[in-house]
Amino acid sequence: MVSTIATVLMWGVGLSLIYVLYRTIKGHPIERRVxxxxxxLTISLPLLMGKTAPVPxxxxxxxxxxxxxxxxxxxxxxxxxxxxxxSAPELQPMGVAFMKYAFKHDxxxxxxxxxxxxxxxxxxxxxxxxxxEIIAAKNLQYGIDYVNLGYQSGAEFVIQYMGSEFKxxxxxxxxxxxxxxxxIMNDISNFSNIDFIFNLSAGKxxxxxxxxxxxxxxxxxxxxxxxxxxxxxxxPYLRSGQLTGLLGGMSGGAEFEKAIxxxxxxxxxxxxxxxxxxxxxxxxxxxNIAFFITRKKKKA
Amino acid sequence: MRREIPLIITTVAGLxxxxxxxxxxxxxxxxxxxxxxxVAIIQAFAIWLGAxxxxxxxxxxxYRKKEDALYAGIIIVCLLLTIAVGFYDGFTGxxxxxxxxxxxxxxxxxxxxxxxxxxxxxxxxxFFVASASYRAFRARNFEATLLxxxxxxxxxxxVPLFHLLLKPFTDVPYFSEFAGWIMAYPLxxxxxxxxxxxALGIMSSSLRIILGIxxxxxxxxA
Amino acid sequence: MAQKNSKRISIVPFxxxxxxxxxxxxxxxxxxQTEQEVFDSVQALIRQAEAADIPPAPVMKLQAVDNPNxxxxxIIVSWDLSVDxxxxxxxxxxxxxxxxxxxxLIGEAVRGNxxxxxxxxxxxxxxxxxxxxxxxxxxxxxxxxxxxxxQATVEPVVSSAQWFYMTRASCLFFVLLISCAIxxxxxxxxxxxxxxxxxxxxxxxxxxxVGRATEMGRKIFFIPxxxxxxxxxxxxxxxxxxxxxxxxxxxxxxxxxxVSKSLVMVTARETLKEAxxxxxxxxxxxxxxxxxxxxxxxxxAAAIDGMVVREKPATIFYMGAFFAESLILAETGNxxxxxxxxxxAMPSQLPFFVASCxxxxxxxxxxxxxxxLSKEPRQLGSLKGQDFGKIIFMAAIIIGVIIxxxxxxxxxxxxxxx
Numbered sequence: 001m002v003s004t005i006a007t008v009l010m011w012g013v014g015l016s017l018i019y020v021l022y023r024t025i026k027g028h029p030i031e032r033r034v035x036x037x038x039x040x041l042t043i044s045l046p047l048l049m050g051k052t053a054p055v056p057x058x059x060x061x062x063x064x065x066x067x068x069x070x071x072x073x074x075x076x077x078x079x080x081x082x083x084x085x086x087s088a089p090e091l092q093p094m095g096v097a098f099m100k101y102a103f104k105h106d107x108x109x110x111x112x113x114x115x116x117x118x119x120x121x122x123x124x125x126x127x128x129x130x131x132x133e134i135i136a137a138k139n140l141q142y143g144i145d146y147v148n149l150g151y152q153s154g155a156e157f158v159i160q161y162m163g164s165e166f167k168x169x170x171x172x173x174x175x176x177x178x179x180x181x182x183x184i185m186n187d188i189s190n191f192s193n194i195d196f197i198f199n200l201s202a203g204k205x206x207x208x209x210x211x212x213x214x215x216x217x218x219x220x221x222x223x224x225x226x227x228x229x230x231x232x233x234x235x236p237y238l239r240s241g242q243l244t245g246l247l248g249g250m251s252g253g254a255e256f257e258k259a260i261x262x263x264x265x266x267x268x269x270x271x272x273x274x275x276x277x278x279x280x281x282x283x284x285x286x287x288n289i290a291f292f293i294t295r296k297k298k299k300a
Numbered sequence: 301m302r303r304e305i306p307l308i309i310t311t312v313a314g315l316x317x318x319x320x321x322x323x324x325x326x327x328x329x330x331x332x333x334x335x336x337x338x339v340a341i342i343q344a345f346a347i348w349l350g351a352x353x354x355x356x357x358x359x360x361x362x363y364r365k366k367e368d369a370l371y372a373g374i375i376i377v378c379l380l381l382t383i384a385v386g387f388y389d390g391f392t393g394x395x396x397x398x399x400x401x402x403x404x405x406x407x408x409x410x411x412x413x414x415x416x417x418x419x420x421x422x423x424x425x426x427f428f429v430a431s432a433s434y435r436a437f438r439a440r441n442f443e444a445t446l447l448x449x450x451x452x453x454x455x456x457x458x459v460p461l462f463h464l465l466l467k468p469f470t471d472v473p474y475f476s477e478f479a480g481w482i483m484a485y486p487l488x489x490x491x492x493x494x495x496x497x498x499a500l501g502i503m504s505s506s507l508r509i510i511l512g513i514x515x516x517x518x519x520x521x522a
Numbered sequence: 523m524a525q526k527n528s529k530r531i532s533i534v535p536f537x538x539x540x541x542x543x544x545x546x547x548x549x550x551x552x553x554x555q556t557e558q559e560v561f562d563s564v565q566a567l568i569r570q571a572e573a574a575d576i577p578p579a580p581v582m583k584l585q586a587v588d589n590p591n592x593x594x595x596x597i598i599v600s601w602d603l604s605v606d607x608x609x610x611x612x613x614x615x616x617x618x619x620x621x622x623x624x625x626x627l628i629g630e631a632v633r634g635n636x637x638x639x640x641x642x643x644x645x646x647x648x649x650x651x652x653x654x655x656x657x658x659x660x661x662x663x664x665x666x667x668x669x670x671x672x673q674a675t676v677e678p679v680v681s682s683a684q685w686f687y688m689t690r691a692s693c694l695f696f697v698l699l700i701s702c703a704i705x706x707x708x709x710x711x712x713x714x715x716x717x718x719x720x721x722x723x724x725x726x727x728x729x730x731x732v733g734r735a736t737e738m739g740r741k742i743f744f745i746p747x748x749x750x751x752x753x754x755x756x757x758x759x760x761x762x763x764x765x766x767x768x769x770x771x772x773x774x775x776x777x778x779x780x781v782s783k784s785l786v787m788v789t790a791r792e793t794l795k796e797a798x799x800x801x802x803x804x805x806x807x808x809x810x811x812x813x814x815x816x817x818x819x820x821x822x823a824a825a826i827d828g829m830v831v832r833e834k835p836a837t838i839f840y841m842g843a844f845f846a847e848s849l850i851l852a853e854t855g856n857x858x859x860x861x862x863x864x865x866x867a868m869p870s871q872l873p874f875f876v877a878s879c880x881x882x883x884x885x886x887x888x889x890x891x892x893x894x895l896s897k898e899p900r901q902l903g904s905l906k907g908q909d910f911g912k913i914i915f916m917a918a919i920i921i922g923v924i925i926x927x928x929x930x931x932x933x934x935x936x937x938x939x940x
């Protein structure tokens with residue numbers, strides 16, 4: 001019912017754009033607040049429609065999936081959640097999908113955060129992943145199959161120290177359990193004992209710091225998920241081979257979900273993003289029409 | 301001496317950090333760790349400095365009954381409440397639990413107050429991106445037109461929009477691949493050039509700071 | 523910065539870079555032979571291992587060496603995978619200080635992994651290693667039985683610290699080269715040589731922006747980004763704040779600096795106090811001009827947006843490191859009708875500032891701004907040194923692309939820094 005109403009309203013919003021275009025051609029360009037209203041409608045209505053969009057998996061995402069597929073059961077994976085709730089709509093679905101993949105493939109998952117809110121986001125992702133039937137059946141144990149080392153302040157210095165010894169930065173985990181009492185950390189002293197680093201980043205400290213220190217200085221392998229705004233800054237590292245795979249923004253998340261066959265939130269959100277992109281494109285076209293009309297008037 | 305001591309600390313720390321990048325042997329590797337520890341400790345204590353300043357400025361606003369005294373009051377109440385809840389959860393949760401654990405009152409604040417608030421701010425980007433694009437993407441001249449065309453293809457290609465429009469004719473995601481190509485080559489080339497310029501700028505600035513030529517940041521003229 | 527005499531200096535970097543590439547190509551041709559020999563011997567060992575029929579087969583060619591390029595305390599144990607790798611559960615690494623007894627388990631490497639770094643060793647002590655390829659089978663009584671094989675190292679290993687990261691030699695070469703160039707031009711400028719720096723519109727507009735605020739009788743906001751003092755961008759921003767502070771003090775205009783990091787607050791306060799003193803207005807400085815808001819990225823953005831909407835400043839400066847909040851701040855400032863000057867070295871935020879601000883300092887211009895504003899010869903000299911670095915990079919890119927495209931030499935690997 002809700003989806004039907006949303007679909008009907010969405011068509012109405014789409015058709016009303018024709019009227020806006022007509023007004024623009026007549027020399028009445030729309031003001032900022034109308035643009036805001038359209039964006040609000042074209043993001044929220046598609047979310048209520050509950051539809052998904054078919055996403056083609058790009059090479060950057062496939063590279064990350066290939067690297068994960070190469071890992072064997074028991075591989076130690078460090079998941080660094082370096083973001084806060086603000087970026088969660090883009091990054092949290094990636095985190096959940098990654099956790100599901102890691103647990104289903106029996107990886108040992110070590111979670112940490114260079115942002116204070118990161119470990120909490122990781123807890124939420126783990127909680128959601130654990131609801132999956134296959135994962136629930138595995139009866140995974142905290143401290144043996146996964147651990148949350150928590151947050152440590154010091155940004156890139158934390159990565160720097162982890163290069164020599166994890167324990168120095170995380171003497172206790174997020175639950176105050178001593179490092180040495182965690183069976184999963186028994187034979188992990190630094191990056192040389194970690195098979196793959198997966199970083200979710202919304203800024204600094206984030207992927208760039210992980211690449212520059214953990215990858216370049218300590219030889220770790222790192223793949224990442226970034227917000228769409230942040231992703232262009234990471235592309236040069238992807239091309240140079242320093243970064244092993246990149247999930248860029250909502251589309252990256254949706255592609256990742258498709259590539260590992262885990263239907264999640266990103267697959268739904270991408271539909272709303274698609275419609276809102278279409279709206280922005282429509283406004284850019286109208287903006288140009290208004291611009292040419294104004295210029296023509298000025299010349300006349 | 302008020303200027304000289306910070307300058308000496310800057311020069312020594314700067315040189316040690318630079319040298320330890322190339323020399324792992326003691327004492328350089330260790331010195332880098334020691335300076336790092338100092339940074340972490342100072343940063344941790346500095347949080348209090350900021351919090352106290354925030355309280356002081358807010359209390360002054362309330363005392364002087366300024367226009368935004370109401371907001372200042374909300375800040376102080378929220379600050380104290382969050383700290384109190386965190387302490388309460390931390391002390392009552394048992395030895396092997398965290399105030400951040402799922403189900404604690406702090407976690408409730410995090411999930412249902414903090415998360416929606418910051419998400420709202422971030423979500424405002426959607427509106428601002430639209431209004432900025434509406435203004436900025438105009439075919440004023442040749443370069444702006446190129447930017448407009450690239451923006452058009454990336455915006456349509458990074459989501460399945462153009463792919464869906466093309467689907468009746470072909471399954472090959474040409475537009476998605478083209479958007480990927482723009483991101484992978486022209487964008488990376490431009491970004492790399494900007495980053496090289498920035499790296500050199502950082503290097504030159506760092507040298508000026510280490511050599512004591514640039515002193516504005518320690519409250520001094522050049 | 524486009525500068526005079528660029529023709530004269532442009533040949534030197536090309537010569538340096540060509541020599542560097544020649545050295546790499548020469549050393550690579552020697553190494554290629556060695557790699558072939560190693561490959562042949564490994565193949566021979568694998569064939570030998572394939573002939574063995576004891577499940578699980580032991581690992582081959584076990585080696586333990588001191589971890590190169592480190593500060594000591596680490597030994598790398600490596601091996602060729604067991605031929606039964608697919609059946610192996612894990613490779614167990616055991617260590618002892620004597621050859622025949624006292625071996626203790628120190629770690630495991632999962633199937634498919636052929637290296638383990640032992641980080642729990644003392645420098646100067648000799649260690650013996652063995653690697654067991656372990657396979658587990660489930661018995662009838664539901665117990666898991668581990669089946670392992672052994673192989674010991676031939677020679678004991680001692681870890682030690684190194685005096686130089688050999689893998690960073692090329693980095694050191696270029697760092698020294700560019701640093702020397704920067705110092706050379708600083709000295710040259712000090713001796714009175716004429717340094718030309720192209721005009722930067724964003725910096726030239728600072729006077730106009732401060733003047734506008736004075737005319738309108740409204741505030742100036744200066745936002746130094748959301749990073750701490752350990753980010754060079756913040757330092758560059760604070761350096762510009764000093765100059766803006768001097769102008770604001772002269773014009774008697776209220777300059778407000780809301781910050782998101784406590785250390786930035788302390789530094790900005792000192793800088794502003796000094797700026798006011800330098801122009802003879804120490805009494806006009808008020809501590810509350812610089813105040814802390816929050817460390818939280820969007821909390822900070824929300825607070826500034828609120829202040830901008832309520833107080834409608836005439837001028838806003840954004841100088842430092844910005845992330846996703848850049849557009850939220852700049853668009854709100856734009857809607858409030860403020861004249862906005864931004865400067866950041868965050869490449870992904872530059873487009874947003876360009877779209878919403880009147881002037882934007884792009885990347886390196888932010889770092890040049892302080893030197894440009896100070897007009898001090900030594901600072902301007904460092905900018906010319908920067909240009910030398912650019913020519914070096916351009917030469918390296920052009921020559922590298924030619925070599926990689928038209929020859930079989932893989933020169934890019936020598937530029938990888940580990």
